[in-house]
Amino acid sequence: MTTMMNRPASAPGHSAGKKGLIERLNIVTAFALGTVSAVVVWQLALKFMPENAETAFFFNREDKIMLLSLIAWFVGFMTGIGALIGPFRWAMGKDLNHDENMFLAGKDQGLKRYFRYTTDHKVVGIQYLVTTIIIFFVGGTLAMLIRTNLGHATGGWLQPQTYNAVVGWHGIIMIVATIIMVTGPFGNFIMPIMIGARDMAFPRLNALSFWLIVAAIPPVFISFFTGGITTGWTAYNPLASQSALGMNGYIAFICIFAISTMVAGANITTTVIKMRAKGMTWTRTPIFIYGVVASVALALPAFPVFFLSQIMSGMDRAFATSFYDTAHGGSGWLYENLFWIMGHPEVYVILIPAVAALMEMAPVFTRRPLFSFKLAVIGIAGISGLSILVWAHHMYMSGWAPLLNAPFMLTTELISIPTGMLFLVLIGTLWRGRLWMTMPLMSIFALLWNFMIGGITGIYLSDVPADAFLHGSMYVTAHFHYTLMGAGLTGAIASLVYWFPKMTGRMFDKKLSWVSFWLVQIGFNIAFMGMFLVGLAGQPRRVESYAEVFSKGNLITTMGAYTIMAGMLVLLHGVIVSWRSGVKAPMNPWQAKTLEWTVPNPIPLENFDVLPVVTSDPYGYGKAKS
Amino acid sequence: MSVETHAHHEHPDVVGSRNRLGLILILVADIAMALSVLFVFFYLKGQNVNNMWLPAATEDTPATLALSSKGTWYVTTLAALGLLTHFYGLKGVRAKNQTQLVLGGGLALLFSAIALVYQFIQVSGAPFTATSGAYASCYFLIAGLNTLHLVLTVFIALGNWNRSRLGVYKSDHWHVDIVNIWWIWMTISSLLGAFALSFA
Numbered sequence: 001m002t003t004m005m006n007r008p009a010s011a012p013g014h015s016a017g018k019k020g021l022i023e024r025l026n027i028v029t030a031f032a033l034g035t036v037s038a039v040v041v042w043q044l045a046l047k048f049m050p051e052n053a054e055t056a057f058f059f060n061r062e063d064k065i066m067l068l069s070l071i072a073w074f075v076g077f078m079t080g081i082g083a084l085i086g087p088f089r090w091a092m093g094k095d096l097n098h099d100e101n102m103f104l105a106g107k108d109q110g111l112k113r114y115f116r117y118t119t120d121h122k123v124v125g126i127q128y129l130v131t132t133i134i135i136f137f138v139g140g141t142l143a144m145l146i147r148t149n150l151g152h153a154t155g156g157w158l159q160p161q162t163y164n165a166v167v168g169w170h171g172i173i174m175i176v177a178t179i180i181m182v183t184g185p186f187g188n189f190i191m192p193i194m195i196g197a198r199d200m201a202f203p204r205l206n207a208l209s210f211w212l213i214v215a216a217i218p219p220v221f222i223s224f225f226t227g228g229i230t231t232g233w234t235a236y237n238p239l240a241s242q243s244a245l246g247m248n249g250y251i252a253f254i255c256i257f258a259i260s261t262m263v264a265g266a267n268i269t270t271t272v273i274k275m276r277a278k279g280m281t282w283t284r285t286p287i288f289i290y291g292v293v294a295s296v297a298l299a300l301p302a303f304p305v306f307f308l309s310q311i312m313s314g315m316d317r318a319f320a321t322s323f324y325d326t327a328h329g330g331s332g333w334l335y336e337n338l339f340w341i342m343g344h345p346e347v348y349v350i351l352i353p354a355v356a357a358l359m360e361m362a363p364v365f366t367r368r369p370l371f372s373f374k375l376a377v378i379g380i381a382g383i384s385g386l387s388i389l390v391w392a393h394h395m396y397m398s399g400w401a402p403l404l405n406a407p408f409m410l411t412t413e414l415i416s417i418p419t420g421m422l423f424l425v426l427i428g429t430l431w432r433g434r435l436w437m438t439m440p441l442m443s444i445f446a447l448l449w450n451f452m453i454g455g456i457t458g459i460y461l462s463d464v465p466a467d468a469f470l471h472g473s474m475y476v477t478a479h480f481h482y483t484l485m486g487a488g489l490t491g492a493i494a495s496l497v498y499w500f501p502k503m504t505g506r507m508f509d510k511k512l513s514w515v516s517f518w519l520v521q522i523g524f525n526i527a528f529m530g531m532f533l534v535g536l537a538g539q540p541r542r543v544e545s546y547a548e549v550f551s552k553g554n555l556i557t558t559m560g561a562y563t564i565m566a567g568m569l570v571l572l573h574g575v576i577v578s579w580r581s582g583v584k585a586p587m588n589p590w591q592a593k594t595l596e597w598t599v600p601n602p603i604p605l606e607n608f609d610v611l612p613v614v615t616s617d618p619y620g621y622g623k624a625k626s
Numbered sequence: 627m628s629v630e631t632h633a634h635h636e637h638p639d640v641v642g643s644r645n646r647l648g649l650i651l652i653l654v655a656d657i658a659m660a661l662s663v664l665f666v667f668f669y670l671k672g673q674n675v676n677n678m679w680l681p682a683a684t685e686d687t688p689a690t691l692a693l694s695s696k697g698t699w700y701v702t703t704l705a706a707l708g709l710l711t712h713f714y715g716l717k718g719v720r721a722k723n724q725t726q727l728v729l730g731g732g733l734a735l736l737f738s739a740i741a742l743v744y745q746f747i748q749v750s751g752a753p754f755t756a757t758s759g760a761y762a763s764c765y766f767l768i769a770g771l772n773t774l775h776l777v778l779t780v781f782i783a784l785g786n787w788n789r790s791r792l793g794v795y796k797s798d799h800w801h802v803d804i805v806n807i808w809w810i811w812m813t814i815s816s817l818l819g820a821f822a823l824s825f826a
Contacts, residue, residue, distance in 0.1 A: 093789040093791075202648055265651065275644070304655045304659035308663065308666070312763075315756070315766070320756055322678070326675055329678030329679050329761075
């Protein structure tokens with residue numbers, strides 16, 4: 001909770017030469033306290049929980065012990081990083097004083113501030129960026145394991161259960177990475193400056209949302225060594241209730257991540273509504289801001305449902321409740337409904353900010369105004385609104401409510417209309433523009449191509465008769481990779497190159513950005529076109545070996561995947577090299593008109609000496625000469 | 627900068643307004659979850675899969691009987707009394723009456739603590755276990771959510787009362803206004819749970 005400084009308060013235990021508690025806590029104390037808490041609870045649970053207490057079908061003593069240990073880890077970690085100091089100091093009536101607030105903001109701490117509960121939005125943005133890159137690296141490595149195994153029809157490189165675990169792990173890790181890839185780094189670092197604010201509305205909640213993600217990672221990592229997530233990323237019940245202990249890691253991971261998303265959603269939305277610069281009316285607010293707000297506003301009501309579905313999953317495992325156990329009055333359809341009520345809006349939570357980021361770049365690199373700003377806003381709002389009415393198209397083949405198939409088919413296909421508006425805005429902006437051929441601009445073309453394929457193939461899946469044939473096949477896998485990776489990740493990588501100068505003070509290496517772009521895009525289209533082919537031919541997804549007839553398509557896909565990997569490694573190399581020794585960036589290398597380019601490099605702690613007053617829209621580049 | 631900056635450059639009402647919106651948005655998430663819980667309850671009750679919403683007696687186990695909803699309404703009543711006394715305190719601070727604020731906050735704390743203890747007694751004394759079918763599962767889910775809300779309320783009420791006692795709210799009182807929003811939602815949430823359990 002934000003506190004006022006209208007009365008002095010002293011930091012307990014803080015005097016000259018002696019460090020206060022707030023200064024002692026960092027990532028090391030967090031991991032130490034989290035680990036100690038987990039081990040202590042684990043040992044106590046082993047000792048005091050009777051071994052003969054297994055009285056019901058699903059009940060599992062080990063599940064209970066593991067979930068308790070993971071909760072202890074979570075509480076210990078958040079205590080160790082300092083997340084509880086604020087609330088307890090509030091309750092004690094001893095609000096943080098000026099020095100403590102400055103310390104929390106990371107003033108004069110150099111690199112150490114990145115390993116603490118730092119509240120400065122720029123630090124949080126960089127923390128998100130590095131974390132996202134690490135998560136993508138892990139998820140990408142798992143993808144290569146999958147594709148290597150599928151390079152040959154008989155598989156065999158991985159054991160079937162290990163293969164299932166790798167697929168599940170890859171799925172959930174990549175979903176989380178794509179959810180945070182734009183709103184995390186750029187929503188935190190760039191957005192407040194873009195609207196002319198000095199920080200987020202709730203700086204401590206901002207730090208909380210990031211450190212919750214860090215706290216969520218070890219449970220999913222541990223899951224790999226306790227049987228894995230063998231259900232795929234959807235973790236359907238009652239399959240999940242009957243799976244190995246690793247599912248508990250998945251449950252803890254999702255619950256913690258969902259809290260992080262809710263906190264970030266409230267924070268970002270409040271910041272945009274309440275802290276825009278004077279004169280920044282809604283029509284003068286950059287389109288990227290709309291994308292970020294739409295994304296987090298969608299997540300705000302959607303993720304609690306996901307959270308609840310996992311709480312119930314954990315209760316079924318640990319307490320033998322019967323939410324999803326049909327034999328005892330539960331229902332697998334209940335899980336599917338709860339999961340997809342979150343699961344489909346989540347696709348747009350990923351896509352909208354990435355597309356909005358590219359819409360933000362389009363005027364910059366075409367030197368002309370965004371074509372039909374209002375249409376872009378209507379498109380974003382339309383997608384957001386419709387996305388909560390389409391979830392059951394994932395359940396056509398499950399047998400749930402067949403009478404509802406037609407209405408859900410209609411709502412799903414209606415989404416094409418606002419999506420088409422976004423295409424129109426991008427094409428209209430590019431049309432007869434003076435194109436400045438940079439990697440971010442080429443990413444717009446790549447997005448149009450990839451998203452068109454992802455979108456059109458999605459229409460077939462929304463159609464009940466076609467879905468009866470395509471459901472559960474590699475076609476589905478190719479389709480959602482075209483949307484989430486081909487469109488979403490393309491937008492995120494373009495955002496990285498575009499805002500890299502402002503975030504790091506260095507230009508991204510031009511040559512490496514181009515090499516990476518072409519390798520990734522060519523590899524991507526080879527990989528997933530091959531996957532469409534085998535999917536249409538009937539190859540099911542989530543199989544570790546397949547009939548010989550699918551060999552050629554799979555080999556093509558694997559070759560494409562290796563090309564993507566090469567491109568991604570070049571990109572990673574580019575990030576490291578450019579960050580360390582890239583050309584120093586001028587204040588506004590792209591001659592863009594949004595507010596983040598008006599602050600110097602490095603950006604001062606409070607962003608602006610004097611808060612800006614906005615007098616025009618951010619896309620006043622004039623008309624292009626034809 | 628951050629918090630400190632806001633304090634130096636912004637009027638308390640501006641900060642209070644921002645905090646109010648932030649809390650309401652967080653409540654949107656909580657409301658979504660509470661409504662999902664109700665959905666779970668009525669979905670499983672409506673489906674009554676394998677007649678296991680309230681399982682009949684077998685040779686080994688007695689029939690599961692729905693709990694009287696009276697207890698849950700008592701908890702809701704206690705929550706409502708907490709809300710009323712907190713509102714009494716809020717009216718006090720608005721009228722610059724610190725004594726009324728401390729008294730109202732203290733009573734609200736007391737009611738929230740009693741509600742929590744009563745909720746705990748009720749759950750621990752339930753005549754069925756988590757394994758007794760879908761109704762029992764839903765009962766523990768609703769009771770669990772209410773317990774979580776009450777734990778948070780006790781913490782918030784304690785902090786609020788303590789700060790009132792220390793005179794923190796003499797100059798501005800937006801914290802108390804915001805705590806009141808939480809009290810309103812917590813009471814409504816408890817009421818929704820009691821309402822659902824009345825239809826077992």
